[in-house]
Amino acid sequence: MPKFIGLIGYPLKHSISPYFQQAVLDYYQLDIRYEAWETSPENLELVVAKIREPQNLGANVTVPYKEAVLPLLDEIDDLANLIGAVNTIAKKDDRLTGFNTDAYGFIEALYKEGHFEPEGKQVVLIGAGGAARAVSFALVQKKISSLSVINRTFERAKALADSLKSYIRDFPLHSEGLETEVTALPWESLSSGKTFDRCELIVNCTTIGTKYSSQEGQSPLSIKVIPRGILVYDLVYNPWSTPLLQVAQEAGANILGGLAMLVYQGAASFELWTGREAPIDIMFNKAKEISHLKV
Ligand code: NAP
Numbered sequence: 001m002p003k004f005i006g007l008i009g010y011p012l013k014h015s016i017s018p019y020f021q022q023a024v025l026d027y028y029q030l031d032i033r034y035e036a037w038e039t040s041p042e043n044l045e046l047v048v049a050k051i052r053e054p055q056n057l058g059a060n061v062t063v064p065y066k067e068a069v070l071p072l073l074d075e076i077d078d079l080a081n082l083i084g085a086v087n088t089i090a091k092k093d094d095r096l097t098g099f100n101t102d103a104y105g106f107i108e109a110l111y112k113e114g115h116f117e118p119e120g121k122q123v124v125l126i127g128a129g130g131a132a133r134a135v136s137f138a139l140v141q142k143k144i145s146s147l148s149v150i151n152r153t154f155e156r157a158k159a160l161a162d163s164l165k166s167y168i169r170d171f172p173l174h175s176e177g178l179e180t181e182v183t184a185l186p187w188e189s190l191s192s193g194k195t196f197d198r199c200e201l202i203v204n205c206t207t208i209g210t211k212y213s214s215q216e217g218q219s220p221l222s223i224k225v226i227p228r229g230i231l232v233y234d235l236v237y238n239p240w241s242t243p244l245l246q247v248a249q250e251a252g253a254n255i256l257g258g259l260a261m262l263v264y265q266g267a268a269s270f271e272l273w274t275g276r277e278a279p280i281d282i283m284f285n286k287a288k289e290i291s292h293l294k295v
Contacts, residue, residue, distance in 0.1 A: 003030075004055055005273055006037035008047055008069070009062035013038075014212060014238055016290045017060060017266055023286040024270055024278050032057065032274075039065070048072040051089060051096055058090040058273045060266075066130040073098040082167070083137055085130035088269040099272060102131060103138035105265025106235075113260040116231050118142040122198050125149050126190065126220050127205030128156035131235055135205055136164055139180075143173055146181040148199075150189055152206070157184040193225045202226070202248075204234045209242040219243035228252035237262050240291050263287050 086098030151157035232248035237258035267278035
């Protein structure tokens with residue numbers, strides 16, 4: 001009898017995780033099926049409870065349920081608790097534990113595909129949702145020197161900046177007192193070149209530019225504000241080349257799309273479910289193949 005791992009989210013029509021996860025399960029010849037479990041809000045509790053059935057091993061959780069699943073689980077790992085979002089559920093001894101592998105995926109892709117060392121760098125982060133929380137805590141833990149958080153809803157940017165500041169105060173990372181300086185800025189700052197004056201990394205953690213969404217074809221930044229030579233990292237992975245990345249490339253910036261992060265976070269999830277090392281190349285090749293087919 002096969003075992004199952006699910007992807008819980010809504011909508012899931014354009015998701016590529018089922019393809020690259022199945023590719024590595026097949027590589028190891030495991031009798032496990034990775035399925036898309038498209039879930040409406042009223043069914044979330046039921047779908048999470050089904051993971052407890054013996055044939056199911058766990059799940060990935062995606063938009064819009066990364067925060068909503070927390071109270072439905074038995075345990076939350078420390079990092080997921082800090083971030084306040086779960087993207088992976090693993091079952092052990094009939095108990096469901098929530099993890100967040102987005103932070104790991106973001107950093108792995110930054111080093112391995114972006115060839116960028118974050119320590120001591122000045123960063124502008126656009127967005128304040130679940131992904132922005134994972135990315136910002138990961139960057140602070142990597143000792144960036146400053147972080148400006150800019151979000152359409154300013155209160156959310158402020159709330160994220162406040163939780164980062166409390167974290168920095170409670171868990172100092174530097175012995176010399178050189179802690180990350182965190183600021184929340186209004187949305188209008190995105191159109192001012194001054195915001196990016198000394199910036200070395202821009203990360204887009206909003207949904208702007210996502211294919212098949214109302215923001216398809218849009219970029220959060222114009223060419224005139226992006227400094228030459230910096231790294232622009234867009235978490236959006238569909239399309240492969242987002243409007244922001246196109247604008248950034250024209251401005252002379254280096255670019256990194258969200259597909260690499262998706263693969264690395266998926267690799268960490270795979271290891272939590274199976275205890276086996278995920279072959280990154282197999283995942284990457286399948287993710288690239290499918291994302292090109294889907295655009
Ligand atoms: P989320 O919690 O729903 O947050 C969405 C963010 O986008 C919020 O900051 C929201 O601002 C902003 N936003 C939405 N529509 C906007 C608009 N029209 N104009 C300006 N801002 C807008 O979602 P999430 O989980 O953080 O995901 C954010 C993005 O990251 C998604 O595209 C997701 O696919 C991507 N992601 C990629 C990976 C990867 O592995 N590559 C992993 C995780 C997430 P408000 O607060 O004002 O609503």
